[in-house]
Amino acid sequence: MKKILALTNGMALIITIAVNYLSNTGALNGNTMKTVSDQYFNYFTPAGYAFSIWGLIYVGLIGFVFYTGRSAFKKDDSDPILLKIGWWFEVSGRVLDETDKPLPGATVKVKGKNISAVTDKNGRFFISGAAVNDSI
Incomplete structure (x- = not known):
């Protein structure tokens, strides 16, 4: 790598x-x-x-x-x-509820790491510092 x-x-x-x-x-x-x-x-x-x-x-x-x-x-x-140097990625996405409406205030976390973000009023989130094989 x-x-x-x-x-x-x-x-x-x-x-x-x-x-x-x-x-x-x-x-x-x-x-x-x-x-x-x-x-x-x-x-x-x-x-x-x-x-x-x-x-x-x-x-x-x-x-x-x-x-x-x-x-x-x-x-x-x-x-x-x-x-400490690795690929720099920003993961972004949108969290929706079961009726496809935005879910504001939801916490999205990178599995096994102390990296997280909270969705905005449109359900969008942006996470910096995630690696290629990380899961959210």
Whole structure:
């Protein structure tokens, strides 16, 4: 599982960088971010240095991918940070009564974990932190 996560992180980073590059060069729909921005008037135009944060974000992402990749392929499984990383899912749904009417205030819990949510007035719930094989 750790190897799959590490490979998925690497592929996601490559795809993110590729899409970002393509959107900045105009390869997608013939527009760059500048041409799209110039089409719409606004009162707030950030300074050029405001976009330099993306360099820091990509350095962090690359570091994260290398860290998880290095740790995932070691024989020692004791890396506590990597053991806490998993697939991120948000489970959502709707709870209805026997007449198909929403059931507000119902508690929905992930089986065997301390993760739960309460349905809203429309019977909808959202649970973050559930794993692939969890049951509710």
